[in-house]
Each structure stands twice: as C-alpha cells, then as structure tokens.
Amino acid sequence: MGRRQVAKRKRATDLIRPGPDGKLCLPESAGSVTYVPSFLSQADANLLLEETKDACSWERTPITFFGKSVLQPRDTAFFGTKLYSYSDERRMPTGWEEDLPASAALKRLGNQIEDHLQLPKDWFNVILANRYWHGQDFMGWHSDNEKSLGDHPIIASISLGAERRFLLRKKGVVQEGEQREKLEYVLKHGSLLVMTGTMQKTYQHSLPKVALSKCDQLRLNFTFRRVVDESDQSKG
Ligand SMILES: O=C(O)CCC(=O)C(=O)O
C-alpha cells in the first residue's frame, strides 16, 4: 500500500461493507491507516487527560525479554468486558463501573469513535491504555494480531499529551536495492489514528524512544479494540 493510497482514504469505514450475514466486513486484501489530527477539541482532550492520567489502574508489569523478566517501558491499564491477552499479559479488565469517572469518560469516547466510523454502538469492548512518562518510555515493533481480535481488527488509537512519532513498517523480506515501506505520523494531543483490515498482518508499528531532552512530557494513549473470540488468545 503506497503513501498516496493512504492519503486518499479519508475514512476507515470506506472499506467496511456489510457482508452477506449483515455484519460489517472488509475486503480480504484491504488495509488502511487513517489519521484525524483534531478528533477531539483541545478542551475535551485537556479534560480527558486530567480525568485519566492518575485515575486509571495503571501498572508497570514485567515482560520476558530474551529469557529475562524486565519491566515494560511504560505503564498500562486495561478496561472492558472481555478477557484479552496482550504481549505477555493476560489481564482481567477494569469494568465500566470501576475507576470512575475515568472509565465512564473512556466509554463515552469509545461511542464517539464508533459514531465517527459508523460502527454499531458498543462495537469496541476493550481498551488498552498506555502511559509514557517521557521520551524514554516507548513501545517496540509489534502487530496487534492476537487471534481473539479476528482477522481484520479495527484498532482505534487516541493520543493525549506529548507529541510522539508513530512508525509503521511493512513486514516480510525486502529485495536487494528496494527499501522497506515505512509510514510515519506525529501523533498530536486529541488525535485519532485508525488501522483496519490487513494492517496487522502486513505491517508492524512502534512508538520509538527519544532523548529526554527532546521529550520530557507525559503522553497517554488509548487503543479501542473488539475481542471477537475470548477463548483464543494466541498470536495471529
Ligand atoms: O502508544 C501508541 O500510540 C501505540 C500503542 C500500541 O501500539 C498498542 O497499544 O498496541
């Protein structure tokens, strides 16, 4: 998928069609990334940052890295109604009635994104939250390709606070003389980034580390997802 193609697609939902069973589906070959810089007004983004930065059940959990247990380079929290394994973690979600008013604000935000993407209300049933204290907190290359999210997951990502670079790179072997296809976005306070279709199969994404001198501010990220099969929590 070329840069021009990504720019041309205004809405992730351009690709979503009702299937024969009436459910929304995507053509097998399609994948898209859509960036909406000012999805939230500055006032709403500021309010949400204040409501969530301390009030979520943030944890810094360990992961296994080259056989060793190390702490993840960011804090995470997890909301919703479904069990979901992510990375090394299999966490019970914080329910909508806990961590109030943060969880209620996030639920409302999920409904706002569903409206924007013309998805049914309460389509998203889990939210993964990341808290990066500064440029030294980061997320390495990965795909959100857990089988429990189905074949063509819609991942809707809201950013608050410090601006950070978000990178995408195509998976697979690169022929000699060719360059790996890459995309880059600088995720603004109040922005929305949506990945759909085959993006998790064909691309990886990351939020790279930067020097403290370049970024000493907090950033929050909330990714809205739909777990379609709670029983299968393996990688896709
Ligand atoms: O913080 C971000 O923008 C990236 C988050 C992400 O990729 C994830 O939670 O899977």
Ligand SMILES: [Fe+2]
């Ligand atoms: Fe991700």
